[in-house]
Amino acid sequence: MDAPGALIPVLPRLFEGLDALGCMPRLTARLAREAGAGPGLRVLDLGCGKGAAAVEVAARTGCLVLGVDAFGPFIDSARELAERRGVAERCEFRKGIIGRSPRGMFDGALLLNVLPLEVAAPLARRLVRPGGFYIVDDAVRVRGRRLPAGVMVLEREEARARLMQGGDEILAEYIPAPARVRAMNARLYRVIAGNTRALARERPGLRPALAEFLRRQREANRQLSGPIRPALWVVRRSPA
């Protein structure tokens, strides 16, 4: 979430009013359905945040979704969202750490804005059965563009090569145009900035951390419509 440590206890307030914390729930659900998600199948959402994608996938495909996230208050929000959307019986949310999930157990896996592609893809393919699908939402670097020191993002062709390692097939790729990215991020930023201002009035001691948090959000948004583009892939794990 790229928030200073002092803000961890107030993260639920900072993200109040947002279900999706970067993911595109409707697009994800449509792509999951096209990849074969349907009634009775099991999908894992790792780093599910407040459950927006998990709930949408359960609602639109009929599959069973297990959402796992390290942050307990987000798990509570995800359960509430599933109740509100009437899919609580098909959704389970657990507090947990990525990496402790059983291998090969799932028909599909979602890793949305939680790990860099080069880590997310091999993890996802260990979690889904042969022939299952996984969806990774991360980013690519625009060819030839430089990134700030210490930031590592693969170019599109490198990312695709990683995904196809081991014989997996890319079923779909979505890289939104910069104007679309700016519009999506502006909406998120408006909500977060409003929450931050309210919190700064209530908790003046947090003001420096809140200012730093907003600065990081602006910088991330600037990167995501400049040298980096958000990128989402749907991948079929090799049947072999």
Ligand SMILES: C[S@@+](CC[C@H](N)C(=O)[O-])C[C@H]1O[C@@H](n2cnc3c(N)ncnc32)[C@H](O)[C@@H]1O
């Ligand atoms: C940017 S949010 C994305 C949430 C959601 N996937 C979405 O796109 O709306 C990243 C989420 O990953 C969770 N997370 C980060 N590291 C984790 C880990 N090691 N184990 C479990 N969850 C983790 C965070 O708590 C946070 O909810």
